[in-house]
Every structure is written in C-alpha cells, then in structure tokens.
Amino acid sequence: MVWCCRDMMGGFNHYVVVKFKDGVAVEELTEGLVKMISGIEHVKSFQWGKDIGGPDFLRQGFTHAFLMTFNGKEEFDAFQSHPNHVEFSKLFSPAVENILVLDFPPTIVKA
C-alpha cells in the first residue's frame, strides 16, 4: 500500500526551511516570494508558515517552512530555472542565515 500511491500519483515536492538573518524584513520578503510563486504556473500548490510549535532543539533555529508541490520533476526544473525565480533568489539568498531543502517524489498516505 505504501508504494502504490507514489507510483500512481507521480508529483514532486520541494520543501524549504529557513532561518532569516537578524534585521531582515521577513514579511516583505515572504510577500515577494508569494507573488513570485503565484505567477509561475509550474507550481501546483504552495503553502508556508512560521513555526509556533515546540522546543528550540527540535526546530534548530529554523523559523519558516515553504512547501511547494509540482506535477513532476520536469515542472520543478522549469520552476528552478524560471527567470522570475532566478531574479527573486538575488533578493532571497542574502537574507538567509540557514536553509534546508528536501526535494522528493512524495508517497501520499492520506490525501
């Protein structure tokens, strides 16, 4: 059962976790990110949030999660090399103190 759904669903996930540098205008930056991603049709779904959860040792200094899904690896690659993404990265990257990225074909257990 575990493997059925991944094979059936296809899809590709791009999950990014970030700690921003002190002094960064995070709200402004996430608004820009939302605008950039909303304008790229290859992105199937996008959600993000700021951790309000558990103990520090479990979040390891990270504060924000950005979760994007794509219909497949090709769409993800198209997003990665999209001019608007490349352009926005010039703003985003310098604001980041630490970043963790996992890219994977998801196994959907409960949809």
Place this chain on the structure above:
Amino acid sequence: MVWCCRDMMGGFNHYVVVKFKDGVAVEELTEGLVKMISGIEHVKSFQWGKDIGGPDFLRQGFTHAFLMTFNGKEEFDAFQSHPNHVEFSKLFSPAVENILVLDFPPTIVKA
C-alpha cells in the same frame, strides 16, 4: 491576500525532517510510521518522501521528510498524545540521528 487564506482555512501543519542512524531498517520503520498514522483519525493528511534532490549542503545530512496536516491545533495535540503515537515514538526516537520539526498554521497560497 497572503493572510486571507490562513484565517479562512485554519489548519495546522507538522513538518518533520529526519536523518536516521546508520544500520537502521528505514523501510520497516517508515512502514510502521505509515501504519501508526493511518490509524489515527486526527491526522487529516500525510505524505512523506526521501530526498533525491540537490546538493548536500542544502539537505544538511537529512534524508526523509514527513508532512502531516490537521484541521487545527487541537487535533494535532490529540495526535501528539495519542497512545499509538507515544508507543511508536519508543521505536522511532532511538533510530534518529538528527531531527528537525516545524509546527505551524499554514498560509495556503495555492491549494
């Protein structure tokens, strides 16, 4: 626009990133996890995957991502304290070399 959807949707995300210890039977463990989570009604959606993505410095040694969503913080709390979860943690925790957890009410930009 950014804030509209979170307020409208409610919901709560539990995002977990793991690096397992060497020698751990990861497939067996994830099968147990899938079974445990499938049996807890408070979990609204669950997907997971193994990173096949980018460069090592972006994944920082982590390999697996697990994303659970809930209708709200109450359901998440019920999951956290569910006996099956507590019981499974006794198997899972010793297998983990490094873990990162972010818990957040999501802003859904694209559903």
